[in-house]
Amino acid sequence: MSGYDDIPFFDDDDPALRKPPAPNHKTGSPAEGGIAARAMAARDQHRVPDYLSGLNPEQREAVETLDGPVLVLAGAGTGKTRVLTTRIAHILATGRAFPSQILAVTFTNKAAREMKERIGLLVGGAVEGMPWLGTFHSIGVKLLRRHAELAGLRSDFTILDTDDVVRLIKQIIQAEGLDDKRWPAKQFAGMIDGWKNKGLDPAQIPEGDARAFANGKGRELYTAYQNRLKTLNACDFGDLLLHPIRILRSHPDILREYHQKFRYILVDEYQDTNTAQYMWLRLLAQRSPSSRAGTADGEQVSGSWPGDVSPASAQAGAGRRDAAVSASQKPQINICCVGDDDQSIYGWRGAEVDNILRFEKDFPGAKVIKLERNYRSTAHILGAAGHLIAHNEDRLGKTLFTDRHDPEDGKVIVHAAWDSEEEARAIGEAIESLQRPDRDGKRHNLNDMAILVRASFQMREFEDRFVTLGLNYRVIGGPRFYERLEIRDAMAYFRLVCQPADDLAFERIVNTPKRGLGDTTIRNLHDYARARDIPMLAAAGDIIETDELKPKARKALFDVVADFKRWSALLENTPHTELAEKILDESGYTAMWQNDKSAEAPGRLDNLKELIRSMEQFESLRGFLEHVSLVMDAEQNEDLDAVSIMTLHSAKGLEFETVFLPGWEEGLFPHQRALDEGGRSGLEEERRLAYVGITRAKRNCHIWFVSNRRIHGLWQSTIPSRFLDELPEAHVEVAETEQSYGGYGGRGGYGQSRFDKQEPFQNAYSTPGWRRAQANKTDATRDNWGNRSGHAIERIGYGESGPRARTIEGELVAKSTTTEPSRFSVGDRVFHLKFGNGNISAIEGNKLTIDFDRAGQKRVLDGFVQPV
DNA sequence: CAGATTGCCCTTTTT
DNA sequence: GGGCAATCTG
Numbered sequence: 001m002s003g004y005d006d007i008p009f010f011d012d013d014d015p016a017l018r019k020p021p022a023p024n025h026k027t028g029s030p031a032e033g034g035i036a037a038r039a040m041a042a043r044d045q046h047r048v049p050d051y052l053s054g055l056n057p058e059q060r061e062a063v064e065t066l067d068g069p070v071l072v073l074a075g076a077g078t079g080k081t082r083v084l085t086t087r088i089a090h091i092l093a094t095g096r097a098f099p100s101q102i103l104a105v106t107f108t109n110k111a112a113r114e115m116k117e118r119i120g121l122l123v124g125g126a127v128e129g130m131p132w133l134g135t136f137h138s139i140g141v142k143l144l145r146r147h148a149e150l151a152g153l154r155s156d157f158t159i160l161d162t163d164d165v166v167r168l169i170k171q172i173i174q175a176e177g178l179d180d181k182r183w184p185a186k187q188f189a190g191m192i193d194g195w196k197n198k199g200l201d202p203a204q205i206p207e208g209d210a211r212a213f214a215n216g217k218g219r220e221l222y223t224a225y226q227n228r229l230k231t232l233n234a235c236d237f238g239d240l241l242l243h244p245i246r247i248l249r250s251h252p253d254i255l256r257e258y259h260q261k262f263r264y265i266l267v268d269e270y271q272d273t274n275t276a277q278y279m280w281l282r283l284l285a286q287r288s289p290s291s292r293a294g295t296a297d298g299e300q301v302s303g304s305w306p307g308d309v310s311p312a313s314a315q316a317g318a319g320r321r322d323a324a325v326s327a328s329q330k331p332q333i334n335i336c337c338v339g340d341d342d343q344s345i346y347g348w349r350g351a352e353v354d355n356i357l358r359f360e361k362d363f364p365g366a367k368v369i370k371l372e373r374n375y376r377s378t379a380h381i382l383g384a385a386g387h388l389i390a391h392n393e394d395r396l397g398k399t400l401f402t403d404r405h406d407p408e409d410g411k412v413i414v415h416a417a418w419d420s421e422e423e424a425r426a427i428g429e430a431i432e433s434l435q436r437p438d439r440d441g442k443r444h445n446l447n448d449m450a451i452l453v454r455a456s457f458q459m460r461e462f463e464d465r466f467v468t469l470g471l472n473y474r475v476i477g478g479p480r481f482y483e484r485l486e487i488r489d490a491m492a493y494f495r496l497v498c499q500p501a502d503d504l505a506f507e508r509i510v511n512t513p514k515r516g517l518g519d520t521t522i523r524n525l526h527d528y529a530r531a532r533d534i535p536m537l538a539a540a541g542d543i544i545e546t547d548e549l550k551p552k553a554r555k556a557l558f559d560v561v562a563d564f565k566r567w568s569a570l571l572e573n574t575p576h577t578e579l580a581e582k583i584l585d586e587s588g589y590t591a592m593w594q595n596d597k598s599a600e601a602p603g604r605l606d607n608l609k610e611l612i613r614s615m616e617q618f619e620s621l622r623g624f625l626e627h628v629s630l631v632m633d634a635e636q637n638e639d640l641d642a643v644s645i646m647t648l649h650s651a652k653g654l655e656f657e658t659v660f661l662p663g664w665e666e667g668l669f670p671h672q673r674a675l676d677e678g679g680r681s682g683l684e685e686e687r688r689l690a691y692v693g694i695t696r697a698k699r700n701c702h703i704w705f706v707s708n709r710r711i712h713g714l715w716q717s718t719i720p721s722r723f724l725d726e727l728p729e730a731h732v733e734v735a736e737t738e739q740s741y742g743g744y745g746g747r748g749g750y751g752q753s754r755f756d757k758q759e760p761f762q763n764a765y766s767t768p769g770w771r772r773a774q775a776n777k778t779d780a781t782r783d784n785w786g787n788r789s790g791h792a793i794e795r796i797g798y799g800e801s802g803p804r805a806r807t808i809e810g811e812l813v814a815k816s817t818t819t820e821p822s823r824f825s826v827g828d829r830v831f832h833l834k835f836g837n838g839n840i841s842a843i844e845g846n847k848l849t850i851d852f853d854r855a856g857q858k859r860v861l862d863g864f865v866q867p868v
Numbered sequence: 869c870a871g872a873t874t875g876c877c878c879t880t881t882t883t
Numbered sequence: 884g885g886g887c888a889a890t891c892t893g
Contacts, residue, residue, distance in 0.1 A: 108882065137883045161883085181889095237883045272882095348880065455879050477881080518869080630883065649880050671879055689880080712878065713884030 051089050051122050055082075062336075062369045063087045066096060066264070069285075069363035070336040071356070075400045076343060076385075076695035077376025077655065084268060084338055085115055088130070089122035097263040103284065104133040104266040109631045111268055111653070112138070132262070136277050138630050140240035143247070147254060151243040156622065158234040158495060159629040163488070164504045165189050165236050172224050176217065183214045192222060196238025197350030199245065199276040202226060231533070233501050241276045248283045258284055263334060270339030270359075274350035282362075285335040333363060341396050342389050345649060345689050347681070348674075357396060374400040376655055378409040381701050383731035385694040391726050392684045400695075412694065412701045414724060415735040419708040420458070420663075424465040427451065427660050427704065431471060431643055434658065446472055448657035450644040452693050454669040458662060459645050472642035477650040482628050486593065486604040487611055491628060493583050497567045498622050501535040510540075513592035515556040521549060525557075537564060563587060576621040580612055648689045651696050659697035662704040664690075664721035667711075690723045702735075703727075 052060060062072045062083045074080035088104060091097050106112045112134050119130065132139060141159065148155040160168070169192075170185035191213060195205050202222040210219035229235060235243065248255045265285050267273070273281070337359060344353040360366050374382055382400045389395070417423040434444040451462055459475060466473045481487060489512055492505035499505075507526075511517040528548070529539035543549060544558045563586060570579050584590045590608065593601050618624040644656070663669055670686035678685060694701055705720045824830065828840045830850065838850040 135883065140883095159883090240883075345880080346882090349882075457878075514869080516869095647880060668879090673879060685880095710884080 051086050051093075055079075055086065056373055058369055058371050058373070059083050059086075062338075062371065063090050065367050065369070066091060066094075067332055067334060069333050069359075069366040071270070071359045071363075071366055071368045072336065072338040072371060073368065073396060073398055074338055074340055074371040075374060075398050076340065076692070077374045078371035078400070079375060080268075080338055080340075080371065081111075081114065081118065083371070084266060085118040085122060087336060088115075088119050088264075088266065091264055092123055099130045100132065101261060101263045102130060102132060102266065103139070103262040103264070104130065104268075105136050105139060105281075106133075106268040107135060107272055109135055109138075111135075115268070135630070136280070137237060137240045140244050140280075141626065141630065143244040144235070144240060147244075147247050147251075150247045150251060150254075151239075152230050153235065153243075154233050156233070156499060158232070158499050158502050158505075159240070159626070160229075160234050160236050160504065161482075161629060162189065162237075163483075164234075165192075167507075168228060168232075168504060169221075169225060172221060172228060173214070176214070176221065176224070178214050178217070188213055188218075188221065191218070192225065192236075193238060194350060195222070196236075196242055197274040197276055199242060199279050201242075231501075232503055232535075233499065234504075238276070241280055245276065245280050245283060255283065259286075265335040267335070267337040268339075270337035271341050271344035271353055271356045272339070272346050272351045273355050275352055275355075276350075278352065278355050281335070285333050285363075335363065340398075341394075342392070342398065342688055343652060343692050345652065345685060345692060347678070347685050353394065357394065370398055372398050372400050374402045376698050377402065377695060378699055379405055380409055380411045380731040381694060381697050381699075384412040384701070384727050385691050387728035387731070388694065388723060388726045389687065389691040392687055394681065394684060410700060411731050411733045412697075412703065412727065413733055413735050414727070415702060415704045416720075417704060417706045419706050420461050420710065423662050423704050423706050424461040427462070427662060427702075428465045428469050428471060430660070430702065432469065444657065446641045446643045449660070450646065450651065450654070450656040450658075450696065451660045451662065452646060452648050452651045452696065454648060454663055454671060454689070456647055458668075462645055462662075466643070472640055473645055474640065474642045476644055476646035481607070481610075484604070484607055486607055489589065490580075490584060490608055490611055491625070493587060493589065494580060494621055494625060496537065496564060497571060497579075497583065498625060500537045500564070500568065503529070503536045506536045506540075509587075509589075510557075510560060513588045515560065516552055517556050517560075518553075521553040521557070524548065537561070571621065576618070576624065577612055577615050579621065580615060584608060584612075648693045652692050655696055655698055657698050658700040658702070659693070660702045660704065661690075661693045662706075663709075664703050664705040664724055665709065665718040666721055667716075667718060668709065669721050669723070687723065687726075690721075 052063065055063060056079075059079055059082065062070065063086045066087075072080070072083060074083065084104075088102060091102060092099060104115065106115060116130065116133055119133075132142075134142075144151065144153070144157075145155045148157060166185050166189045169189050170180055173180045173183055173185055173188065191209065195209070202219050205219060205222065210216065210222075212218060214221060229239070248258070262284060265281065267281060337356070339356050341353055341356050344351060344356070347353060355362075360368060377385075377400075379402055382402055386399055415426065417426055431446070431449055434449065435446060437443040451459075453459055453462075456477075463473065463475065465471075482491070489509060492502075492508040495502045495505040496509070507522065510522060525536055525539055525543060528543050529536045532539065532542075534542075540557050541561050544554055544561060547554075549557065567579065567583055567586075570582070574582075590605070593604050593608070596604075615621075615624045618627060648661075666672075669690070670683055674682040674686050676682075694703075703724070705718075705724065707717060708715055709718050710716070824840055826840050830838060830840060841851050
């Protein structure tokens with residue numbers, strides 16, 4: 001907890017900042033050949049550290065344009081991180097600012113860590129860290145801890161994770177007397193998150209949103225939630241941004257302090273910022289001369305929020321006051337945002353691509369620098385990706401290029417498979433053969449290969465396959481360490497010791513391990529606490545003095561209260577790892593797992609040990625708790641040579657020699673839901689995802705699609721993704737048929753005519769599946785893309801489960817689909833694309849149970865069989 | 869209170 | 884179909 005106050009604030013009189021301005025190395029040197037020029041060059045050579053020498057002209061411009069707002073549009077593989085870190089190094093090396101005067105924000109801890117490391121390398125470790133380099137959230141916490149009381153919190157507030165939030169909301173919904181089945185807490189948590197992403201207080205949410213939940217009680221519930229957080233002395237992730245925004249808006253003096261402090265602001269992945277983050281940045285970047293001079297005017301300018309979203313007004317104000325302020329104090333918004341609009345793939349969690357598209361308007365006079373020289377991929381890969389992304393309308397427009405033109409480089413290869421099983425098998429074989437040493441004895445490391453999927457359910461098939469092949473793989477982005485049950489339990493103990501008001505932690509562990517404190521006791525206690533408006537642990541302390549509880553429960557609760565009293569007393573003067581172990585032992589938590597004879601118990605004990613071990617590097621229990629709530633990634637075993645399997649989303653920022661992109665089928669990729677809910681912009685985001693996927697590849701990129709995929713347990717026939725048609729012929733080739741097509745149709749030839757004229761995949765489509773898809777194009781029930789399978793997904797999801805229908809229309813749809821007489825009857829003989837011929841043995845709505853001659857009994861949708 | 873059963877969801881994920 | 888969580892039942 002300590003450490004926040006000892007960061008000094010430097011003012012403009014800092015001697016270090018009065019050094020002569022650094023030479024300005026603009027692109028292009030002074031008149032070539034002249035003596036002066038050569039002398040300058042020599043001097044520069046002498047003065048300019050190595051770190052600038054390896055940069056290309058655009059990168060160098062991005063590094064050296066230190067004054068005024070800068071937007072660096074950095075395409076995939078163009079050296080974005082390098083620019084960012086070199087820019088910081090440059091600021092430091094030229095003495096323009098101290099490390100503590102640079103605010104550098106990233107989205108992930110990983111990115112922040114990487115940046116710190118690389119700056120350390122550049123500056124030679126001379127820099128004592130950068131206190132204000134971190135994620136939006138970690139910097140938010142830092143600000144909030146300093147000024148917590150202004151947000152109605154104590155500085156030791158707890159940060160709740162999503163799970164806690166959902167449990168809390170559930171309690172609130174129940175407390176309001178609402179049915180928590182009809183109004184799921186999880187859904188409401190999502191809504192709150194959405195509002196917070198937009199920077200909205202309960203009072204500011206749109207009326208429609210407020211009505212949409214719990215019979216119009218949305219706003220009340222949101223308010224109740226915020227109040228509850230306050231009494232719990234807790235924050236959710238959104239608050240880590242919103243509280244600081246509120247504080248900075250309503251306390252101009254504090255805002256001024258930060259304006260004076262932060263000379264340079266750098267933002268990574270700007271395309272991923274949401275509205276709240278944008279507001280936060282704008283507040284901090286909005287330096288007005290008066291705020292530096294400390295006049296009352298400054299309060300006016302910075303206090304004019306929220307109406308003042310447009311920086312134009314700040315600029316106008318700046319201009320007006322310029323005369324009154326000495327020239328050396330000319331205001332400067334030294335903000336540098338780095339991002340790539342083509343890689344904006346987080347719209348669904350509140351990111352506003354518009355922030356980056358609007359940058360020049362937001363920051364008049366901004367310098368926009370495009371980095372388009374790619375150092376990662378082959379010309380074919382860039383060509384394919386570039387042609388694909390050009391189909392998007394909402395973009396600033398960049399075209400990546402490379403100097404690398406090796407005739408050996410292969411094109412992007414499109415493969416077809418019969419079903420997902422074959423897809424996994426074929427990719428497995430491809431990986432094995434790549435891994436085998438070639439004639440020269442060289443082999444392709446598994447670490448250099450990745451399978452990037454759209455949705456995580458696709459991973460399973462690959463895992464299964466690789467297990468049978470004995471091929472090493474690692475899944476990136478699975479459940480995390482901190483999310484495990486035992487870790488969360490242990491953390492709840494620690495939290496409660498540090499923060500006795502943490503009712504969520506209390507409720508989690510009062511009866512874990514079992515202490516005979518069942519539902520009745522807890523409810524009792526809960527009501528008691530609520531009635532007196534005190535924390536549950538305190539209530540427990542009180543209630544054991546009364547005779548409200550049965551003796552057995554009373555005794556158990558007495559022990560719990562005594563335990564926590566004892567542990568809390570040890571908090572200040574016991575080494576925290578020791579205390580943590582003590583807590584787990586004395587509470588009986590360790591014993592609980594030792595006595596558990598289930599298969600996973602030993603693993604859980606290991607995890608607990610690991611938890612204690614990872615605590616060692618922290619100063620205190622509190623420090624550790626904060627780390628876990630914000631920095632939640634578990635490290636992977638880097639030593640193992642293994643193929644990576646991950647989603648396209650988690651692949652952003654990574655690169656691999658060889659990339660496999662399976663599942664390019666309509667409905668899956670682009671995902672049907674993105675299409676349904678996001679319309680054109682949803683489609684564009686999917687396309688950017690495809691772009692991200694392709695540009696991960698350095699040398700080889702293999703795209704796959706299948707004709708049949710099992711979705712929600714039902715086999716569905718699928719058609720190739722439209723994105724395949726958007727790839728340029730010049731950079732893509734279609735793989736020769738490697739497989740026989742499951743005994744059906746025989747040829748399955750995806751020949752060279754793939755990109756001929758209007759009808760791509762012509763040969764492939766001479767199958768019944770294709771013919772049916774064609775027929776569906778005239779079907780009134782098809783979706784916009786003639787995608788019957790997508791339509792079917794929707795029916796399974798909503799139509800059939802009548803009770804889930806929430807709207808009148810929904811109910812009508814549900815009724816009409818379930819009561820509609822099937823066009824089949826029991827006993828009919830039908831043909832199915834994958835399973836062949838069979839007889840219908842049962843019909844439920846549009847789901848048929850069919851006894852297939854060869855494949856046995858299966859349940860399939862009626863859309864996928866034809867009468868024979 | 870534990871084991872059995874039913875119900876529900878099923879895109880992407882950070883902090 | 885399958886995984887998980889809430890709910891039921893002995």
